[in-house]
Amino acid sequence: MSSGIEFVKDGHIARVTLNNPKALNAISPAMDDALAAAWIEIDDDPDIWVAVLSATPGKAFCSGADVSGGTDRDGRMALGGGLTGVGGPQYHLRTPLIAAVHGYVIGGGFELAMCADMIVAADDAQFFIPEVKAGIIGEAGILHRAVRRLPHHIAMGMILTGDRLPAAKAEQFGLVNEVVAPDDLAAAAERWAGKVIACAPRAVQAAKHATLTGLGMRLEDALTTRYEPIEAYAGTKDQQEGLAAFAEKRKPVWTGH
Known part of the structure; x- marks a missing residue:
């Protein structure tokens, strides 16, 4: 470029x-x-x-x-x-x-x-x-x-x-x-x-979105708001990999999916 x-x-x-x-x-x-x-x-x-x-x-x-x-x-x-x-x-x-x-x-x-x-x-x-x-x-x-x-x-x-x-x-x-x-x-x-x-990429993006979106809210509202990227991350392969790696005491291997 x-x-x-x-x-x-x-x-x-x-x-x-x-x-x-x-x-x-x-x-x-x-x-x-x-x-x-x-x-x-x-x-x-x-x-x-x-x-x-x-x-x-x-x-x-x-x-x-x-x-x-x-x-x-x-x-x-x-x-x-x-x-x-x-x-x-x-x-x-x-x-x-x-x-x-x-x-x-x-x-x-x-x-x-x-x-x-x-x-x-x-x-x-x-x-x-x-x-x-x-x-x-x-x-x-x-x-x-x-x-x-x-x-x-x-x-x-x-x-x-x-x-x-x-x-x-x-x-x-x-x-x-x-x-x-x-x-x-x-x-x-x-x-x-x-x-x-080293972290799950979609989880990182979801965390960034929720943090910055909630920053402009009252704490009470930020706590009760549902954040679409966090909800979309539920059940993904990376979330399952994170749970499996924790249970197996190994480093997770992220794919972004």
């Missing part, structure tokens, strides 16, 4: 790489198109059980939307191929997504990382929301996500001052799952992906 995105399938893992380093991996409309196509292909392929989003080595994971041609996105899909819900319709990725970030994780790039289910960060990663320092404020998606992902005063400090949050602090505040040396970032993402594919 071209247009500033590399897309590779490797067994049960899909690797999506932002490849626009000269522009700090800012996402152009062409890159958004490529990302949108990648997410759809990933969700449509039953052999893909997890996706990893990273960026080519350089100063930044992603600096957000490429606004070199202006800020009007002409009704295109949301930033990040639809994941953010900013600037267009939101795409809800069923497949678990791991973001592996390094360097500057700026604005919309920060928001894109927060759309992942897990974040692994190089120790040189710096997260920040620079809008107020630049005197710019537009779509507010990143503000809403940051104040939900971080302690209130930490998020507000970043939002109202443009201060940067280094990777070590991001781990301390629960924003990222792990911080590693830059040379170990790819291996760390691979390790987390391996943890996901």
